[in-house]
Amino acid sequence: FQGYIGSTIDIHDRKLAEERIRQSELELQEMIRREKQFVQNAAHEFRNPLAAMQGNLDILVRHPNLPRSERLDVIEEVQWETLRLSRMVNDMLMLARGDMGLEFLIEDLDLTKVLQEVWDDARASNPHHAFRWNLPEKVNLRGDAERLAQLFSELLENAVKYSPPGAAITLDLQQDAEGVTLILQDQGAGISEVDLPHVFERFYRVDKARQRSGRAEGTGLGLPIARWIVEQHGGNIELYSVLDRGTTVQVWLPRDVE
Numbered sequence: 054f055q056g057y058i059g060s061t062i063d064i065h066d067r068k069l070a071e072e073r074i075r076q077s078e079l080e081l082q083e084m085i086r087r088e089k090q091f092v093q094n095a096a097h098e099f100r101n102p103l104a105a106m107q108g109n110l111d112i113l114v115r116h117p118n119l120p121r122s123e124r125l126d127v128i129e130e131v132q133w134e135t136l137r138l139s140r141m142v143n144d145m146l147m148l149a150r151g152d153m154g155l156e157f158l159i160e161d162l163d164l165t166k167v168l169q170e171v172w173d174d175a176r177a178s179n180p181h182h183a184f185r186w187n188l189p190e191k192v193n194l195r196g197d198a199e200r201l202a203q204l205f206s207e208l209l210e211n212a213v214k215y216s217p218p219g220a221a222i223t224l225d226l227q228q229d230a231e232g233v234t235l236i237l238q239d240q241g242a243g244i245s246e247v248d249l250p251h252v253f254e255r256f257y258r259v260d261k262a263r264q265r266s267g268r269a270e271g272t273g274l275g276l277p278i279a280r281w282i283v284e285q286h287g288g289n290i291e292l293y294s295v296l297d298r299g300t301t302v303q304v305w306l307p308r309d310v311e
């Protein structure tokens with residue numbers, strides 16, 4: 054039996070097999086390293102809102118006679134931090150499900166209809182931005198409607214969040230036989246060359262202080278979620294930005310998911 058194996062698996066094959074095993078071990082190690090880093094970052098991100106909540110609750114306990122308006126400020130702060138925490142938990146769960154291979158529900162859809170709902174909501178809640186929409190009446194595509202709406206919502210939320218009231222937010226769409234390209238443009242804060250390569254990393258946020266003062270603090274998970282959704286559809290996402298001038302996000306989606 055030994056002799057039989059020895060004669061059929063030659064040294065070259067064995068080396069190849071060993072190399073493959075080594076490669077998958079390395080990949081596995083890298084996955085574990087990334088997972089550990091994610092947990093570490095998450096714990097770190099939880100600490101700030103929790104500390105802020107605790108601090109504010111301490112104030113309420115220690116100063117029971119705080120004037121009503123000041124008390125309301127403190128309570129609002131706690132409410133804000135709670136909201137932030139729950140957003141973060143939701144985003145993390147979403148990405149964790151993605152890591153575990155969450156199934157997408159692929160069906161025939163009208164992309165215009167999917168995007169229109171998100172767009173109308175954003176317009177209604179941000180009346181001071183100038184929204185410009187250049188989409189065909191109907192765009193046929195196969196995809197997961199709920200996830201595509203979520204993708205667009207993440208991108209649109211950023212466009213609003215990082216641009217001042219009055220600034221224009223424009224959505225264009227180009228299409229050919231193979232797929233569609235969505236182009237979302239804002240005239241906001243932009244992203245520097247130094248930060249741009251990192252914005253798709255989990256928890257990466259540019260200049261936290263600036264965002265905090267503007268009450269626009271996010272989770273740093275929006276773009277990673279967006280990229281995950283695009284990739285699950287077999288598409289790609291690119292971000293172009295000039296600091297203090299604005300940002301353009303370009304998403305290509307194939308007509309049909311492989």
Ligand code: ADP
Pocket residue numbers: 211212215239241242243244252257258259260270271272273274275276277299300
């Ligand atoms: P966040 O929840 O902080 O918005 P994202 O993952 O969506 O996290 O984005 C990561 C970072 O990229 C943001 O913190 C922000 O600094 C930057 N960014 C994303 N979109 C824009 C945009 N349209 N304009 C300016 N900066 C942006």
